[in-house]
Amino acid sequence: MIKYLLKRVLMGILALFAVSAITFFLMNLVPGGPFLSEKAPSAAVLAKLEEKYGLDKPLYVQYGNWLKDLAHGDFGVSFKMQKNRPVTTIIKEMFPVSLKVGIYAMIWAIIFGIVFGCIAAYHRGGIIDSVLRVVTTLGVVLPTFVTASILLVLFAGGVWKILPSIVGAHAKWYAYILPCFTLGLSPMCNIARYTRSSMLDALGQDYIRTAYAKGVSNRKVIFKHALRNALIPVVSYIGPMTAYILTGGFVTETVFNIPGLGRYFVQSISNRDYPIIMGTTVFLAAFVIVMTLAVDILYKFIDPRIDLAKEDE
Amino acid sequence: MPKRLKIPSLRLSDEKVAQLIDIGTLTVQDFAPAPQDDKEDFIPKAKSMGYWQDAWRRLRRNRVSMVALVVILLIIIFAFAGPKFVPYKYQEQYRSSLNLAPMEYSASEQARIDAGEKVFPHVFGTDTHGRDIMARTMVGARVSLAIGVLAAILVLIIGSIYGAVSGLVGGLTDAVMMRILEIIASIPDVLVVLLLSVSIKPRLEAFVNSFGASNKNAFARGLSVLGPSITAIFICFAILYWITMARIIRGQVLQLKNQEFVTAARALGASQWRIIRKHLLPNCIGSMIAATCLQIPSAIFLESFLSFLGVGVQAPLTSLGSMCSDALGGMYTYTYRLVIPAAILLVLLLSFNLFGDGLRDALDPRLKK
Numbered sequence: 001m002i003k004y005l006l007k008r009v010l011m012g013i014l015a016l017f018a019v020s021a022i023t024f025f026l027m028n029l030v031p032g033g034p035f036l037s038e039k040a041p042s043a044a045v046l047a048k049l050e051e052k053y054g055l056d057k058p059l060y061v062q063y064g065n066w067l068k069d070l071a072h073g074d075f076g077v078s079f080k081m082q083k084n085r086p087v088t089t090i091i092k093e094m095f096p097v098s099l100k101v102g103i104y105a106m107i108w109a110i111i112f113g114i115v116f117g118c119i120a121a122y123h124r125g126g127i128i129d130s131v132l133r134v135v136t137t138l139g140v141v142l143p144t145f146v147t148a149s150i151l152l153v154l155f156a157g158g159v160w161k162i163l164p165s166i167v168g169a170h171a172k173w174y175a176y177i178l179p180c181f182t183l184g185l186s187p188m189c190n191i192a193r194y195t196r197s198s199m200l201d202a203l204g205q206d207y208i209r210t211a212y213a214k215g216v217s218n219r220k221v222i223f224k225h226a227l228r229n230a231l232i233p234v235v236s237y238i239g240p241m242t243a244y245i246l247t248g249g250f251v252t253e254t255v256f257n258i259p260g261l262g263r264y265f266v267q268s269i270s271n272r273d274y275p276i277i278m279g280t281t282v283f284l285a286a287f288v289i290v291m292t293l294a295v296d297i298l299y300k301f302i303d304p305r306i307d308l309a310k311e312d313e
Numbered sequence: 314m315p316k317r318l319k320i321p322s323l324r325l326s327d328e329k330v331a332q333l334i335d336i337g338t339l340t341v342q343d344f345a346p347a348p349q350d351d352k353e354d355f356i357p358k359a360k361s362m363g364y365w366q367d368a369w370r371r372l373r374r375n376r377v378s379m380v381a382l383v384v385i386l387l388i389i390i391f392a393f394a395g396p397k398f399v400p401y402k403y404q405e406q407y408r409s410s411l412n413l414a415p416m417e418y419s420a421s422e423q424a425r426i427d428a429g430e431k432v433f434p435h436v437f438g439t440d441t442h443g444r445d446i447m448a449r450t451m452v453g454a455r456v457s458l459a460i461g462v463l464a465a466i467l468v469l470i471i472g473s474i475y476g477a478v479s480g481l482v483g484g485l486t487d488a489v490m491m492r493i494l495e496i497i498a499s500i501p502d503v504l505v506v507l508l509l510s511v512s513i514k515p516r517l518e519a520f521v522n523s524f525g526a527s528n529k530n531a532f533a534r535g536l537s538v539l540g541p542s543i544t545a546i547f548i549c550f551a552i553l554y555w556i557t558m559a560r561i562i563r564g565q566v567l568q569l570k571n572q573e574f575v576t577a578a579r580a581l582g583a584s585q586w587r588i589i590r591k592h593l594l595p596n597c598i599g600s601m602i603a604a605t606c607l608q609i610p611s612a613i614f615l616e617s618f619l620s621f622l623g624v625g626v627q628a629p630l631t632s633l634g635s636m637c638s639d640a641l642g643g644m645y646t647y648t649y650r651l652v653i654p655a656a657i658l659l660v661l662l663l664s665f666n667l668f669g670d671g672l673r674d675a676l677d678p679r680l681k682k
Binding site for chain 2: 011012014015018019022023026027137138140141142143144145146149150153157243246247250251254255265266269270272274277278281284285288289292
């Protein structure tokens with residue numbers, strides 16, 4: 001167990017290093033330093049500035065310094081969108097908004113995903129099962145921006161105008177319905193599919209036959225006996241789902257004008273504000289890696305049948 | 314003449330045997346070797362089938378996959394042959410026909426129709442710049458398809474080489490290669506893709522321009538046709554997306570290389586290269602094709618995602634994703650501009666996924682439960 005934990009944590013740290021290295025060296029691919037604005041400074045001033053910020057040192061020293069700053073929680077300052085504001089402050093300000101939308105989306109995805117998965121398993125082979133299968137397949141392949149636009153056209157203007165299309169800073173609760181639905185749709189369909197298949201696996205087990213044999217009703221077998229065990233594989237999906245919701249957030253927040261980190265990231269891309277792009281990438285990547293790690297470890301605790309020693313194979 | 318017939322495989326009692334075969338009527342002829350045509354009767358009449366025929370038969374039985382295949386073919390025809398039949402160019406702006414609804418004619422075109430001329434309709438309408446949306450959709454679908462297929466081939470090459478080396482060499486090499494793969498797998502791909510397509514763009518532009526307008530070599534010309542963003546997408550796929558393929562191939566190779574027929578080939582003195590070519594590759598090819606096919610929609614998806622965020626293909630070239638992105642502004646007034654490319658994109662993604670699933674089941678029936 002401890003060996004496994006150590007291994008996973010080590011892999012996570014290595015992945016973080018890989019992300020930071022990719023980010024750093026890609027950033028240095030970009031021509032033009034941070035001091036090249038409309039008023040180009042003289043060569044002497046430029047040299048002075050570069051000396052001050054350590055840009056005259058070789059790249060690997062710069063990378064070391066950058067890592068050191070990173071370890072102190074310093075992502076540098078924005079040089080275009082919010083001039084000279086530290087990226088950390090911007091992230092602190094924007095991330096909670098994204099987190100809120102993401103958590104709402106996750107909650108609805110998990111609840112409805114499990115319910116639909118159970119319904120499909122309950123009616124296995126029937127019409128409801130087939131319909132749900134088509135719908136969930138469609139939901140999985142639907143790109144977020146297509147979902148968002150369809151919903152906007154349907155509910156925010158084109159057909160019915162019942163929900164706001166823009167979620168501002170002080171939006172009412174119902175303004176979050178469309179973005180959360182959009183964000184959660186694909187994970188919801190995935191969860192429904194996972195639940196259905198792991199439910200059918202669970203239904204083939206001996207203890208289910210025992211339950212039927214002692215006269216427990218079909219409904220009770222599915223929702224009580226099978227569901228508890230069928231949910232375990234679903235937990236392992238939460239890791240990838242975090243990553244999905246995060247990247248889905250770029251589109252959703254842009255389309256619905258949610259003042260979160262995802263929209264800000266997209267804006268910083270079109271504005272070429274490199275410190276923000278970098279800082280956000282490293283921050284979000286770290287978030288996803290830590291979440292995946294946490295979920296994987298949690299998964300091993302939930303299901304003691306999983307042999308950790310065998311995981312090394 | 315034997316008194317008792319012994320049929321060991323059936324383990325019947327003597328009475329049963331006596332019931333089944335009337336011993337009294339047996340003659341010597343019954344024990345003679347069977348003539349040739351009797352023997353041939355035992356061989357099943359069905360034609361023997363090769364692997365590909367068998368896979369094709371299985372695929373044909375899968376109705377969903379066949380429908381998906383037909384849809385994919387239709388979209389390919391639409392994207393590649395379509396522009397031949399539409400008289401409008403995707404990048405050309407027809408000043409007199411701005412913002413037309415589907416099948417609507419502009420005033421000047423209406424006048425020409427009234428004069429008895431035949432005018433090709435703008436089937437999907439035109440956009441704010443007067444560009445024909447159908448022509449643009451065709452080119453967009455073509456770009457999306459081309460990116461999907463090329464990226465999938467790239468993934469196939471890198472992933473299968475990595476996976477095959479890892480599986481064949483084994484030992485420490487395998488362990489190290491798999492750890493590297495795990496690290497890459499835990500990197501959130503979309504973030505890196507976005508970062509890469511942003512930061513690589515100026516470099517590539519500078520590289521292409523460094524050759525000057527006249528003396529570009531083939532590589533630089535190719536890059537300038539693709540545009541920096543599409544090149545960045547390919548680089549991303551080459552760096553990050555081959556892991557699934559590598560895992561599949563490694564698993565297959567590990568499973569195959571210890572099987573008896575490979576051991577037998579090795580014992581007969583076959584070289585490593587011959588074993589790869591004659592024994593491992595033919596057994597892997599099915600899952601390789603299926604995995605490649607499933608990679609296509611993921612590439613199309615990624616491209617449309619990037620184009621939607623504005624870092625995908627560059628104007629005047631278009632793709633389904635960037636058409637959706639362009640249409641977002643006038644979404645409520647000109648809904649069809651959004652719906653048409655979005656619907657084609659959706660159908661394309663769905664059919665590739667369904668077809669890929671069917672193909673995997675057909676080519677690798679062992680996987681199917």
